[in-house]
Amino acid sequence: MGTKAFLSANEAAAHGVRLARPKVISAYPITPQTTLVEKLADFIADGQLDSKYMMVESEHSAMASALGVSMMGARVFTASSSQGLLYMCEMLSYVSGARHPVVMADANRSTATPWNIYGDHRDAMAMRDSGFVQLYVESGQEALDTMIQAYKLAEDPQVMLPVMVNLDGFTLTHTYDLVDIPDQDDVDRFLPPFQTKMKLDFDNPQVLCGTIGPAFHTEGRIQQCEAFEVAKKKIAEIDAEYAKMFGRSYHGMYEEYKCEDAEQVLVATGSLAGTTRVVVDELRAEGRKVGMIKLRSFRPFPKEFFASISGKYKALGVTDKSISFGFDGTIYGDVKASMYGNCGTKMANFICGLGGRDVSKDMIVEMFDVLQNLSDGKSEDEVQFIGKRW
Amino acid sequence: MAIVFKDLPDEELIYGQKSCQGCAALLAARLTMKVLGKKTMLACPACCFAATTSVYPESAVFVPNVVTAFPALASTLSGMAVGGEAMGLDDDVTYLGIGGDGGTVDIGLQALSGAAERNENILYICYDNEAYMNTGVQRSGATPYGASTTTTPAGICSKGCDNTFKKSLFEIMAAHRVPYIATASTSYPKDFMEKVAKAKAKKGTKIIHVMAPCPTGWGYSGEKTIEIGKMAVECGLWYLAEYEDGKYKLNMEPKEFKPVETYLKAQKRFKHLKEEDFKRIEGYRDADWERLRRLVQM
Numbered sequence: 001m002g003t004k005a006f007l008s009a010n011e012a013a014a015h016g017v018r019l020a021r022p023k024v025i026s027a028y029p030i031t032p033q034t035t036l037v038e039k040l041a042d043f044i045a046d047g048q049l050d051s052k053y054m055m056v057e058s059e060h061s062a063m064a065s066a067l068g069v070s071m072m073g074a075r076v077f078t079a080s081s082s083q084g085l086l087y088m089c090e091m092l093s094y095v096s097g098a099r100h101p102v103v104m105a106d107a108n109r110s111t112a113t114p115w116n117i118y119g120d121h122r123d124a125m126a127m128r129d130s131g132f133v134q135l136y137v138e139s140g141q142e143a144l145d146t147m148i149q150a151y152k153l154a155e156d157p158q159v160m161l162p163v164m165v166n167l168d169g170f171t172l173t174h175t176y177d178l179v180d181i182p183d184q185d186d187v188d189r190f191l192p193p194f195q196t197k198m199k200l201d202f203d204n205p206q207v208l209c210g211t212i213g214p215a216f217h218t219e220g221r222i223q224q225c226e227a228f229e230v231a232k233k234k235i236a237e238i239d240a241e242y243a244k245m246f247g248r249s250y251h252g253m254y255e256e257y258k259c260e261d262a263e264q265v266l267v268a269t270g271s272l273a274g275t276t277r278v279v280v281d282e283l284r285a286e287g288r289k290v291g292m293i294k295l296r297s298f299r300p301f302p303k304e305f306f307a308s309i310s311g312k313y314k315a316l317g318v319t320d321k322s323i324s325f326g327f328d329g330t331i332y333g334d335v336k337a338s339m340y341g342n343c344g345t346k347m348a349n350f351i352c353g354l355g356g357r358d359v360s361k362d363m364i365v366e367m368f369d370v371l372q373n374l375s376d377g378k379s380e381d382e383v384q385f386i387g388k389r390w
Numbered sequence: 391m392a393i394v395f396k397d398l399p400d401e402e403l404i405y406g407q408k409s410c411q412g413c414a415a416l417l418a419a420r421l422t423m424k425v426l427g428k429k430t431m432l433a434c435p436a437c438c439f440a441a442t443t444s445v446y447p448e449s450a451v452f453v454p455n456v457v458t459a460f461p462a463l464a465s466t467l468s469g470m471a472v473g474g475e476a477m478g479l480d481d482d483v484t485y486l487g488i489g490g491d492g493g494t495v496d497i498g499l500q501a502l503s504g505a506a507e508r509n510e511n512i513l514y515i516c517y518d519n520e521a522y523m524n525t526g527v528q529r530s531g532a533t534p535y536g537a538s539t540t541t542t543p544a545g546i547c548s549k550g551c552d553n554t555f556k557k558s559l560f561e562i563m564a565a566h567r568v569p570y571i572a573t574a575s576t577s578y579p580k581d582f583m584e585k586v587a588k589a590k591a592k593k594g595t596k597i598i599h600v601m602a603p604c605p606t607g608w609g610y611s612g613e614k615t616i617e618i619g620k621m622a623v624e625c626g627l628w629y630l631a632e633y634e635d636g637k638y639k640l641n642m643e644p645k646e647f648k649p650v651e652t653y654l655k656a657q658k659r660f661k662h663l664k665e666e667d668f669k670r671i672e673g674y675r676d677a678d679w680e681r682l683r684r685l686v687q688m
Binding site: 023024026051052054055056057058060061064065066067068069070071072073074076090091094200201202205206207208209210211212213216 | 428429431433440441444445446447449451452453454455456457458459461462464465466467468469470471472473474475476477479500501503504507508
């Protein structure tokens with residue numbers, strides 16, 4: 001089943017999009033996302049993909065035109081990064097509030113100033129409350145597979161939420177790996193064409209994205225919240241169905257890696273989960289009881305899961321490639337909030353990888369050492385910058 | 391494309407809106423829909439049109455309709471047109487955008503420029519009431535010299551808006567070499583509707599910039615909307631023109647302009663202006679017409 005190719009994660013994601021057969025792609029360049037939409041242009045140019053390709057004049061228009069396409073009932077794709085994502089921010093809330101299942105990729109990159117083209121999660125985390133589902137991938141293979149799963153999730157009639165698939169800039173987008181590319185026929189069986197009644201239709205004229213005042217606004221937001229709750233179940237179900245069909249699973253919203261008897265556990269997101277996985281194996285070989293929780297879905301956030309592991313480990317570390325200035329790392333706040341009220345576990349937040357600074361295996365060992373200290377009753381600063389110069 | 395009023399359909403596709411009495415923006419939309427008919431997909435940004443027609447659970451628009459973000463009319467409409475084509479909709483569907491002057495010449499200009507450069511198959515109608523009326527009469531790039539607005543109030547140190555010219559959407563869009571651009575006025579409905587009909591028949595990006603007097607923002611009584619619009623054209627402060635196949639054309643060239651003073655004095659927004667200001671405005675008008683005549687000769 002499928003073919004194998006040596007691909008960057010951007011190229012792998014582009015294959016995922018190709019296999020999902022969007023009717024329209026709205027593209028605007030920004031590093032490190034550009035090679036993704038370039039690859040899609042190649043697919044169209046050489047006849048592998050039958051899509052209209054809109055070369056818009058800005059990211060704002062990329063998301064606005066994606067909204068227009070989606071309102072016509074057509075499957076659509078767009079992608080961005082960093083400042084581009086911030087520039088399209090206004091349209092993200094239009095798309096999500098009106099419940100149009102736009103799927104986008106974000107090649108995660110830091111945000112200016114200082115100007116920095118390298119990877120961290122500050123762009124996507126700034127869109128935390130945009131109403132987009134946010135999934136983070138660990139590898140090129142996961143990027144391809146998640147892209148297909150993202151359409152299935154977004155277009156589920158009980159969900160109807162836009163989805164942002166996050167790939168770490170450069171660390172994933174520009175590094176190559178052997179990737180399995182599924183066959184189109186199999187993907188077509190997994191992902192049928194998009195059908196919706198919520199579209200612009202002469203037989204059923206309606207207002208889309210209309211103004212809603214105080215009398216009904218809250219109810220719309222409640223429906224959005226309910227859709228996110230449904231998405232929690234669907235992410236796992238869709239992943240399980242995908243695994244059955246394609247033989248690869250990403251464990252739904254999160255993955256517990258070697259956590260059964262672990263004493264110190266790190267929460268990692270995106271490509272950092274890959275490095276942490278290796279460090280866990282190495283430290284385990286030395287006899288240390290460490291594990292990892294890979295956070296795949298940031299929104300919806302698996303808060304019930306984090307509440308359930310409260311007190312389970314001697315120490316729990318959370319890695320963040322973003323900061324909520326004036327507070328802690330973005331994910332750390334959510335993990336702590338999820339555990340509030342029944343937290344017997346000592347906790348620490350590790351902010352790392354900002355502006356593309358490499359998060360090395362040594363740094364992850366350092367995090368586990370901090371957790372060891374906490375487990376041993378020693379005191380540590382709760383929020384720590386890892387890999388800082390001074 | 392001659393429009394014969396008695397042959398127009400009785401059916402109204404925009405009615406029941408909550409606009410001010412004498413609102414020419416809604417009149418422009420209504421006249422447009424008389425020409426375009428039901429096979430129209432409509433989009434508008436946050437503006438008077440949206441606020442008075444499309445507030446849940448009511449709608450005064452009887453075709454599929456979208457309210458998009460302020461800067462995003464042309465880009466959303468582009469997506470609708472491309473999406474419609476991708477979904478195999480009929481060729482004769484009109485993708486119509488209706489937006490105000492602020493949403494067009496200011497915040498929406500980049501998206502409109504992009505759509506025009508790609509020559510998307512859209513009809514974009516800018517109703518020009520010469521300020522941000524929906525937010526309460528703030529100056530836009532289309533506000534004329536001397537107009538008192540809430541952000542350019544007239545006072546002992548202020549003559550009101552100090553624009554020496556209205557940003558020329560007509561010339562900006564002509565620089566994009568789209569198939570069709572026109573200026574129009576709701577006070578000349580036959581001319582306006584014929585331009586809408588002409589635009590409907592063409593593929594690609596079509597733009598109509600229609601002057602739409604606003605009794606609330608301009609300060610005159612609602613029943614005078616048609617009269618005020620005519621006065622603007624007769625005194626040369628607005629013009630009826632077309633750009634088609636690379637050529638400019640003036641549809642109406644008054645032999646002699648009526649005095650601007652009569653037009654300006656009929657509106658509260660200009661009531662502080664004096665003789666010297668009228669002269670100054672006539673100077674701006676004459677320079678504009680000189681430009682227009684040069685364009686026509688090109």
